[in-house]
Amino acid sequence: MTAGARGEMKLRVLVVEDERPLAESVGYALEVEGFEVFVASTGREAINRVREVNPSLVLLDVMLPESSGLDVCRQIRAESDVPIIMLTARDAEADKVAGLELGADDYVTKPFSMRELMARVRAQIRRSARSGAIDDSNEILRGGGVELDLDAHEARVDGASVKLRPKEFDLLESLMRRANRLSTRDVLIDEVWGPSYFGDTKTLDVHIKRLRQKLERDPSNPSRIVTERGLGYKFVDA
Numbered sequence: 001m002t003a004g005a006r007g008e009m010k011l012r013v014l015v016v017e018d019e020r021p022l023a024e025s026v027g028y029a030l031e032v033e034g035f036e037v038f039v040a041s042t043g044r045e046a047i048n049r050v051r052e053v054n055p056s057l058v059l060l061d062v063m064l065p066e067s068s069g070l071d072v073c074r075q076i077r078a079e080s081d082v083p084i085i086m087l088t089a090r091d092a093e094a095d096k097v098a099g100l101e102l103g104a105d106d107y108v109t110k111p112f113s114m115r116e117l118m119a120r121v122r123a124q125i126r127r128s129a130r131s132g133a134i135d136d137s138n139e140i141l142r143g144g145g146v147e148l149d150l151d152a153h154e155a156r157v158d159g160a161s162v163k164l165r166p167k168e169f170d171l172l173e174s175l176m177r178r179a180n181r182l183s184t185r186d187v188l189i190d191e192v193w194g195p196s197y198f199g200d201t202k203t204l205d206v207h208i209k210r211l212r213q214k215l216e217r218d219p220s221n222p223s224r225i226v227t228e229r230g231l232g233y234k235f236v237d238a
């Protein structure tokens with residue numbers, strides 16, 4: 001993953017904005033603040049990204065090419081409690097009210113200063129940290145009898161400590177963050193090996209195989225890391 005030191009896991013922010021220069025400058029400001037940034041330029045992409053990367057915050061522009069940001073807000077809210085800050089036009093009072101009614105947590109009016117936007121972002125992050133939505137103190141992922149202690153960088157399977165290599169650890173983390181949901185091959189490669197990885201995608205399968213040998217009761221008949229044929233893998237928290 002792109003996070004630097006373990007134990008200082010970066011919080012993820014999804015920026016939904018089709019105007020590329022704006023998305024880029026907002027993304028840059030967020031990275032400077034220490035966030036890991038993902039960008040979506042359409043509503044459909046935004047919904048998929050929320051599912052895939054499980055962000056800690058969404059910045060959502062109301063003006064999107066195919067669907068209104070308000071519809072996207074409604075769809076995200078239907079499946080996630082992630083804090084949402086809407087980006088609205090100055091004279092669109094109705095959008096602001098509608099956004100808040102649909103479950104957005106705050107809005108920022110365009111044009112905004114980065115300083116103002118970052119202050120709002122930090123406020124939302126603090127609020128969700130207090131409400132327990134984000135636990136960045138000592139993050140432990142649990143599911144399917146597997147425990148992944150991200151600070152200690154330790155893995156336990158059915159209570160027994162298991163040694164994982166760094167990429168195996170990152171891969172398991174990626175899978176477990178999307179427990180019971182599809183992890184596509186592209187997303188896994190992107191998260192574990194980085195977006196500029198152009199190596200053999202067999203690398204992914206080899207690492208999956210090694211993880212299964214360490215995690216599965218019967219590696220030839222896996223129940224924790226299952227294959228979604230032609231798509232990717234899924235970590236099953238049964």
Ligand code: CA
Pocket residue numbers: 017018019061062063064
């Ligand atoms: Ca826009």
